[in-house]
Amino acid sequence: MRPAARKAASLGGERVFAWGLLAPCLFFVALFAFYPIARSMFLSLYRIILGLPRLGDPFVGLANYLRLAQDPEAMLALANTCLFVAASTLLELGLGLIIALLMDQAVRGRSLLRAALLIPWAIPTVVTSQMWRFIMSDNYGLLNLALFGGDVAAYRAWLADPFWALAAVILADVWKTSSFAGLIILAGLQTIPAELHEAARIDGAGALRRFIHVTLPALRPALALALLFRTMDAFRVFDLVFVMTQGGPGNATNVLQFYGYQKMFAEGFLGYGAAVAVLVFALVMAVSLVYLVFFRRALFREAA
Amino acid sequence: MNPFRAGLPWIAALLALALCLACGDSSPPAGGAERAGGRIVINFVTWKPNLPEVWQEALAGFHASHPGLAVRRQIGPHSSTAFHDLLTQKLKNRSREVDVFLMDVVWPPEFASAGWALPLDAYFPPRERAAFFPAAMEANTFAGKVYGAPFNIDTGMLFYRRDLLAARKWRPPETWPQLVEQARAVMADEAGAGRYFQGYAGQFKQYEGLVCDMLEFILSAGGRIMDPETGRCLLAEPRALKAVAFVREQLMGRVAPRGSLIYQEPESLALFVQGRALFLRSWPYAWQVSNDPQKSKVAGKVGMAPLPHFPGGQGRAALGGWQMGISAYSRHPEAAWAFIKYVTSRPVQKLFAIKGGRAPTRRDLYEDPEVLAAQPHLAEMGRSFAQAAARPRTPLYPALSRLLQVYFSRALCDPQADLPSLAQSACRQIDELTALSREARP
Incomplete structure (x- = not known):
């Protein structure tokens, strides 16, 4: 056998081996990711109403999606979701950057500080939500005590106000996940060679200039990654709303995932609920693709 | 030879194991429990009782008066929504393990329309129904048929x-x-x-x-x-x-x-x-x-x-409260009705009222001297139940x-x-x- 042919044969063997190694992972991804997505898309083309089995499960094509476009509740939930995603992601990135810069400082007790900052992220969201619900309470909430002290008559019912209720849900999310964004950004910070700062300092750059011209550009991959993760996660907001407000008052905090859950599990409109789920999937997909196009360089710089 | 290649059989074995886990069904075969010691078993899907002792006493009374029947309770969650999810899952699967179930007051139309609840008209004549609060009977009626008997009652x-x-x-x-x-x-x-x-x-x-x-x-x-x-x-x-x-x-x-x-x-x-x-x-x-x-x-x-x-x-x-219904897939509807009839009977409703403070669903118990002596506040509540309205x-x-x-x-x-x-x-x-x-x- 000629050497080249032998090499090709062994390459083929390598390929089989590689697929063999990937198989378990692919199996589980297919089982737990692709199958549910495909199944949701399939269900969303049918009218399935659990409470009315006599109607059968007729195929309705895109009728569920057409209804969705004309459903005022769904459109409000879409608007709320977008508002939540935009506000929470931007705030989390900003706060995350500050947290990362603080954690990067060589101060005493740094490891303790790092651990403490991660606590909000480690607490289950249901607990976080319940905690913020208590903090915002009109009768015994800490927020009212902090703002108004003993002046009980001035206490406000934050979660009873449509504007503040949505703000409260955003705030709770920011409190919970800023440190996660901070962790990703910190990893980026630590890859910046000290020589770059050194050189800038010798050139006479002050702290602000060094931050803008050295730190920020070098952080772009980490920032892009944090943005991508946080955006994808924010679109799937559910538990905060479920525990804090149940979508109220007056649907002011209803978000798509919660709306889809209600349609599917509480009301038994399986096809329509699946259409809502597919809409969320499509949104996350679209936003991720846009990010990938814009931040391709930043995200894949190492690979290129 | 590549040393890692020795791992291939292991990967195959792991995959096979994963497949077994994914597809296997570990639940024991059902159906064998239909009769226990020669008695017909009535499967009763209920929530965890607030008053376990009173339920014990009521069940003991049922077993004593119905020697051929045995009630087996399946305890579901206390939240109405979670209980609904569990019960409807069983009924959707036409489970044989459900004979009698509790229904929240707003469920009978859904259970009737889905074909899960058995119409009770043959067992529950209008003369019998008149003994209960009218709003509770209305809530149990859908498209002209009755699907439940009121077990307890609540109102604003x-x-x-x-x-x-x-x-x-x-x-x-x-x-x-x-x-x-x-x-x-x-x-x-x-x-x-x-x-x-x-x-x-x-x-x-x-x-x-x-x-x-x-x-x-x-x-x-x-x-x-x-x-x-x-x-x-x-x-x-x-x-x-x-x-x-x-x-x-x-x-x-x-x-x-x-x-x-x-x-x-x-x-x-x-x-x-x-x-x-x-x-x-x-x-x-x-x-x-x-x-x-x-x-x-x-x-x-x-x-x-x-x-x-x-x-x-x-x-x-x-109007609030819980109703008792029979599964359309029950193999023993007569036995199931015997149990419902017993729990909603005058003596058992009275037992729940006197020992548990539970508001009875039978109207005449609100004039019963023993009930009023034990729970005087029920008189005032009775006035509210009489003006109750179904959702x-x-x-x-x-x-x-x-x-x-x-x-x-x-x-x-x-x-x-x-x-x-x-x-x-x-x-x-x-x-x-x-x-x-x-x-x-x-």
């Missing part, structure tokens, strides 16, 4: 501070405007004395309780949510609008705290038992809690009355309820919102639901 009631009303020589309010008037006067006095005090505590969060509270206001103004015959939405009619406007303009942020918009039962009860509210709209359980010195600062100062009404209207209270009946109740919740919550939380147009938009969606469920009529 008005609790008030007897001491504060008595000090002013006032009787509990009979109309909603009177309630507002009394609340304003007492609030002014309490505020003058430097105390934080509210007039009215109710449940106005966007959830099922909001539907109950608002249904009571609308019915007591002579309005309706839906026409019971045609199912047409009547929220945009003047009387229904008037009731909603009254709550928004006279109660919300005035005699009731704006925080009521996020109150469920526990928050409103907390305000009342802390001595911070004159009136409370709640369910009968609030009587025990607010009179328990361990839990309440106003124990012994609480009065109870039927809910007020609007001038010219009639007080109506939202709208539709197999799509969860969807209807959510539309109502959104409408009411939006109407109450925004003082500027245009009520008629909100109501019309809610009605358009509700009428669509009605059309859908009519399409599915047999």
